[in-house]
Amino acid sequence: MYTLNMTFKVEHDIYPEWKKWMDAEFIPAFLSLEDIAHTQLHQLMGHDDEQGTTMVLQVGFRTEGELRRYLDNFQSEFHRKVSDLWGEKAVFFQTVMKQI
Numbered sequence: 001m002y003t004l005n006m007t008f009k010v011e012h013d014i015y016p017e018w019k020k021w022m023d024a025e026f027i028p029a030f031l032s033l034e035d036i037a038h039t040q041l042h043q044l045m046g047h048d049d050e051q052g053t054t055m056v057l058q059v060g061f062r063t064e065g066e067l068r069r070y071l072d073n074f075q076s077e078f079h080r081k082v083s084d085l086w087g088e089k090a091v092f093f094q095t096v097m098k099q100i
Helices: 013-033 064-073 074-091
Strands: 001-009 034-044 053-061 090-098
Touching: 001 064, 001 074, 013 034, 013 053, 013 064, 013 074, 053 064, 053 090, 064 074, 064 090
Parallel strands: none
Antiparallel strands: 001 053, 001 090, 034 053
């Protein structure tokens, strides 16, 4: 199992709208891909939230090949969706983890 981890810092003034968008559009777009095993959205606890809420979207892939297909074919599109809509009000970075 492989997990794509997208960590977001979402400014407080847009958080309600961002959360609705995540639930209604962004997460369903991931789930529409054949290779997705699951998604989970979490709020990161124990970190300074003065500048915004820290959220983590985890997307599960069963195999490295499925992960690679996402990275090669869809990653840029998903990143562009976030940047185009939210700009600097919802900054993010991505990491990939392998279950051992």
